[in-house]
Structures are given as structure tokens and as C-alpha cells.
Amino acid sequence: MNINDRITVLKGIGDKTSLNFMKLGINSVGEMLEHYPRGYDVYEDVTDIKDVMEGKTVTIEATVLKSVEITKVRNLQIINCTVKDATGSIQLKWFNMPFLRNTLKIGYRFIFRGKVVRKNNQYVIEQPQILSKEEYLKKLNILQPIYPLTGGLTNNMIQKMVKQILGGLDLSEDYLPEKIRKQYDLMEYRYAVEDIHFPKNKDCMIEARKRIVFDEFFQFTLALGKLKKEKNINENQFLMKESEDCTRLIENLPYSLTNAQTKVWKEIIKDLSGDRSMNRLIQGDVGSGKTIIAALALLMATKNGYQGSLMVPTEVLAKQHYESIQELFEENDVKAQLLVGSMTAKEKKIAYERIKNHEVNVIIGTHALIQEKVEYDNLALVITDEQHRFGVKQREALKTKGKSPHVLVMSATPIPRTLAIILYGDLDISVIDELPANRLPIKNCVVDTGYRPTAYHFIEKQVIEGRQAYVICPMVEESETMEAENVIEYTEKLREALVPFIKVEYLHGKMKAKEKNDIMERFAANEIHVLVSTTVIEVGVNVPNSTVMLIENAERFGLAQLHQLRGRVGRGKYQSYCILISGSSSKETKERLEILNKSNDGFFIASEDLKLRGPGDMFGIRQSGVMEFKMGDIYTDATILKNANDAAKEITEEELEELCKKNPYLKEKLESFAGNVLI
Numbered sequence: 001m002n003i004n005d006r007i008t009v010l011k012g013i014g015d016k017t018s019l020n021f022m023k024l025g026i027n028s029v030g031e032m033l034e035h036y037p038r039g040y041d042v043y044e045d046v047t048d049i050k051d052v053m054e055g056k057t058v059t060i061e062a063t064v065l066k067s068v069e070i071t072k073v074r075n076l077q078i079i080n081c082t083v084k085d086a087t088g089s090i091q092l093k094w095f096n097m098p099f100l101r102n103t104l105k106i107g108y109r110f111i112f113r114g115k116v117v118r119k120n121n122q123y124v125i126e127q128p129q130i131l132s133k134e135e136y137l138k139k140l141n142i143l144q145p146i147y148p149l150t151g152g153l154t155n156n157m158i159q160k161m162v163k164q165i166l167g168g169l170d171l172s173e174d175y176l177p178e179k180i181r182k183q184y185d186l187m188e189y190r191y192a193v194e195d196i197h198f199p200k201n202k203d204c205m206i207e208a209r210k211r212i213v214f215d216e217f218f219q220f221t222l223a224l225g226k227l228k229k230e231k232n233i234n235e236n237q238f239l240m241k242e243s244e245d246c247t248r249l250i251e252n253l254p255y256s257l258t259n260a261q262t263k264v265w266k267e268i269i270k271d272l273s274g275d276r277s278m279n280r281l282i283q284g285d286v287g288s289g290k291t292i293i294a295a296l297a298l299l300m301a302t303k304n305g306y307q308g309s310l311m312v313p314t315e316v317l318a319k320q321h322y323e324s325i326q327e328l329f330e331e332n333d334v335k336a337q338l339l340v341g342s343m344t345a346k347e348k349k350i351a352y353e354r355i356k357n358h359e360v361n362v363i364i365g366t367h368a369l370i371q372e373k374v375e376y377d378n379l380a381l382v383i384t385d386e387q388h389r390f391g392v393k394q395r396e397a398l399k400t401k402g403k404s405p406h407v408l409v410m411s412a413t414p415i416p417r418t419l420a421i422i423l424y425g426d427l428d429i430s431v432i433d434e435l436p437a438n439r440l441p442i443k444n445c446v447v448d449t450g451y452r453p454t455a456y457h458f459i460e461k462q463v464i465e466g467r468q469a470y471v472i473c474p475m476v477e478e479s480e481t482m483e484a485e486n487v488i489e490y491t492e493k494l495r496e497a498l499v500p501f502i503k504v505e506y507l508h509g510k511m512k513a514k515e516k517n518d519i520m521e522r523f524a525a526n527e528i529h530v531l532v533s534t535t536v537i538e539v540g541v542n543v544p545n546s547t548v549m550l551i552e553n554a555e556r557f558g559l560a561q562l563h564q565l566r567g568r569v570g571r572g573k574y575q576s577y578c579i580l581i582s583g584s585s586s587k588e589t590k591e592r593l594e595i596l597n598k599s600n601d602g603f604f605i606a607s608e609d610l611k612l613r614g615p616g617d618m619f620g621i622r623q624s625g626v627m628e629f630k631m632g633d634i635y636t637d638a639t640i641l642k643n644a645n646d647a648a649k650e651i652t653e654e655e656l657e658e659l660c661k662k663n664p665y666l667k668e669k670l671e672s673f674a675g676n677v678l679i
């Protein structure tokens, strides 16, 4: 077996099943091996019934107390059974499994394992597994991998395939030099893959994970280093002069720039008018006012006779920026052009013409901006966000007549400076570490679902005062169609709960771009008062009149993501509020959410989250969004990242060639990383 073989070489995968695997991005044997568990299930010790807690998965050993009751609700058969141990009794519930009646006979004793929920003020274990004592003892304290799945696949199937691969693939030669393995105390790769999929115990898993994360970061930083070498230190090919129009624009703003904004703006002027091309990252917390800086840079480019572009992750955001920039530049004779995927072929064609003929000088859009068909006249400045950093290939597409534009990357991710220097290669870093002075700190609260009526009443009051609100429903991981349904159902519920004149609409990722834009426009115009949404609004949406952010199932989100979501309010002069509704009463969740409750500072939140989760915590919620590695987490694995970076720096050209020979995958990996990295 070879690492590049298609997965259909594996026994049990035909053409049809292979499609399911492909949905997960698994086409080859190697990719299957790298489909790592997202966590592990651990069969815990038996708990006394008196000690079970809501939201926890528990194992109990209990005797059937009463005969099974079956009730019918529409086409659902509900099976209830009461069991007891020496400390108390509890109800168990299954759906559509009437045959259990034959197993669960009065007086029989079993091990039951499942999640505890609260129904009518009583604890119930839903859909518990039923195990014999022997079965349970076999599983006790063994980590069972849980894989990211899609319809038609099970954990069991993936485990079987991985086992087959481990049996058929020769992994004895480790591409990572022994010297490095020794220095950083890393296990051999062949043992690491085995232990990550089938860990003997938790310690083995942690060690295996360390090696795999190291590899990931090592390859990433190697790719970065290689790119840096390839990169010609660009001399400034689009020299610019400071422009009076920028100064005037700043003077005419309805607010004064913060000191931090002014400092960053000066750095940018220096770059644009300096000897070398700009390659700069602006880091600033949510709502710190990065957009105006971007706008100023665009204005400066146009006033020097060049074109500038702003690329953002979503069409909603592109539209928003396009409109606000047009308004901002009203008196500056700037011609802006929107370019997004959902435009018709005809509209696009017209846009391409305008761009090529320099009839427009500020181009705002999504990825459509770097499509091959777009030809710029003299694109001197490219502004993008960190999630859309360009790879070498895209950058080629942006070069105008062989020249490299200035690059400005914007980021709201609170990454400590030491890590940012590694992750962002050789970008210069500017930090906006100050919020506008007119802001009132957001008031937060963490509550349980019982608080909903009060929260709805509060939203009503805010809307009556002229404000608006967001309600976020979580994304359902396994079933993407559920995501939309959740939001839709919730909207219905909310329409009923709130007074009729309040206009409630929803927004989710599956809607057409046009529908989304339409909803956002109406929300921005305060024609919609409450917007129920999935996390599609997470990045950059700016409606300063919104003052309430209510997040359902807050426990499902990472703290960084919650902070981003919360950042959609508190963007104007009004007092804003964030209500985190948690569906879990576990102590850990409470502690985690308390961090947000206490602070509105992105850096503080990231570092506290880190302390709580601790290194090697695979079970925690990963930070969302930026710099997604398969397994590594830039926060919790910061030390590994630093080590990997040090190791990669020591690798010479010759050694790199050797490594690539030993690992046929490596070259491809370096290229794919390079594809996503800006230089």
C-alpha cells in the first residue's frame, strides 16, 4: 500500500462509500491516516445515581425497577424505564426501540451509559447504551476516538480503515531527523499515528498528539521560511506621496482618530512612501476601528493615481464596505466598484472593463477580486483580512504588469506578538490597542434558558427605544441542514413571543447571496429590528444601532468566537448588552463563560481561555476561524509552535531536499501551506 493510493484500495470502500469519505476531504490513504479524531470518548467509572449531574455523560450500574412503558407521540415511540441502585432511582428514555422491552426485565441488572438531561424537573438519561459488566470492563478507561463524520460514515468505519492502513503501510522510516526528535523529545511518527488513532492511554495520546502537532507546525514554518527566501525583497514599485485629501478626510470625520489609529496610519504612510513595498498586518480588537485606516490607505493610493482593492470574506461584508466607503469618499472623487460572485455574467463583464480601463480606482469584493479574468490597470494596494491571505499563486494573479502591490492584512485575532511574528512570516505588525473613547463597555450576563422570557422582554424594551438586536443560534456540527432549521424555528418562536410590531427576520449561510444582502440592508436601515442568525454575521458586520447580542447555546462556541460575536454590538454610542444563554450547567462551562462576563478585552480572554484549557487539551473547544491547523491550536500549543519554528529555521536547503525525498508527502504539504500563506 502507498500513501498516495486512492482509498478504494481499502477493503470495504467501494465507489459509493468513497463519495462519503470524499465529503470529508479524504481521497487518499494518506488523507485517511491524517483524519485525526476530534476527541475521545472515555468510559468513566460507575457513578451513584444520587450523584448524576445534568449535561454530563454518566455510567450507572442499576437494576430495572418497573416494567418498561411505551408511549406514542405522533410517529415516535418513547420507551421509559425506571432503574435504581443503592443510592436512588432514575428514569431512562429511548426512542423507537420497542424491542428493548425484552431486554429490560424487572430485577435485571445492567450498566447504562448516556447523557443526563432535565425533563419536567427530573433527571433523565436519554438513549443510554446498555452494556453487560464484561463489555463495560473491557472498555473502561480506554480512549475511544471520535472522528469528524458526515452522513453514511461512523466512527467504527473510520477506525477499521485506519487499522487496515496501519497494517498495510510501511511507516518505519521517519522523515524527521533523529537530532530534532531527540532535541524536542518527540516520538517516532509511526507510533504517533498509531497512538493518535488507538491510544493505549491518555499519556500516550498526549505524546502522539505532540508529535503530530509538531509536524504540522514544522511543515508550516518550513514553508514560510522557504517562501521568505524565494521572495525578492520588493523595492517599492508604487511610490506614493502623502495626500492632503487624507488629512482633510480625517478632519471631517464625525469623530477623532484614537492615538492608536493615528500611530498606525502614520506607519502606513511611511510604508507607502518608503523604499520597500508594504507588507503589514494590523491587529486590533473587534470594533477598534480598522476600517477607517483601510479606507485612508485606499484613498492615498487613488490620489497617487493608482488603484486599490479591499477583499473581504463574505458578500454581505463586501456590500457593507462598498456602501460605507462610497459615503465616506463622497467628496473625494473616488470611483468604487463592487465585485462579488453573485453578480451576473453581464455585470461582471462591465466591472472587468471598468477595472481594466481605470474607470474605477477602488475595488471592493470577495474572492472574485483575484479571479483570472480580472485585469487591473495599476493595482498598487491590496487590503485583505487574515483569513484570506493570498498564497503565492493568487499573488501572481494580482501582479500588475509584473509589479507587486503593497499588502495590508487586517486581523481581529488576539495573538500574542511572539506568536504573530512566527505565524505571519515577515509581515510588519501594527497594533490598534485602544478602543474609541465614546464607547461604553458592553454589559454582559451568563444565564440559563429559564431567563429567556426576561431576555425577550429586555429586547422589546430596547427596540421600543429605537435600538436593534441580534440573536445567534449555534451551528449544528453534523447536520448542516439543521442549522437553517434551527434559525427558522427560533424566528417563529420569537415572532410569537415579542409584541407584533417588532420585525424579526433570519439569516443563515445557506441563503442565496442576494437574500442575505437584502436582509442585511434592511437590518442596517432599521427596517428589521431583531435579526436571528447563525454565525455568518461573525466577522465585521457593523450596525452601530444594535445594542443587544443574545447568544443561544453559548457553551457550544469557543471564547474567541463568542468575543467576535459580541463585537457586533457596542460599536456606537449606546450602552450595549451581551446575553449568553447556556444550555449546560456544568462547572467548566460556567467558568469559561465567566471569563467573557468579566472582560471585554480580546487578549485577556484568549490568555484566560488558554489557562483554563491547558496545553494538550484536545477536548476543549478549538478557537475558530484563523490559522486552522488540523490538530495544532496556536494558543494551547504555543510552545510546540515555537519549538517547531526553531527547528525549521535550522534546516538547510540540502537537508530540506533530503526530507522531501524521505517523505513524498512533504513537498505537496509545503506547497499547500504556501498556497495559503501571504508573503
Ligand SMILES: Nc1ncnc2c1ncn2[C@@H]1O[C@H](COP(=O)(O)OP(=O)(O)OP(=O)(O)O)[C@@H](O)[C@H]1O
Pocket (backbone or CB within 6 Å): 255, 256, 257, 258, 261, 284, 285, 286, 287, 288, 289, 290, 291, 292, 411, 412, 436, 437, 438, 539, 540, 541, 542, 544, 567, 571, 572
Ligand atoms: N476613533 C473613533 N471614534 C469613534 N468611532 C470610531 C472611531 N474609529 C472607528 N469608529 C467607528 O467604530 C465602529 C467600528 O469600527 P470598524 O468597523 O472599523 O471596526 P473594526 O476594527 O473593523 O472591527 P471588526 O474587527 O469587528 O470588524 C464603526 O462604526 C466606526 O465608524
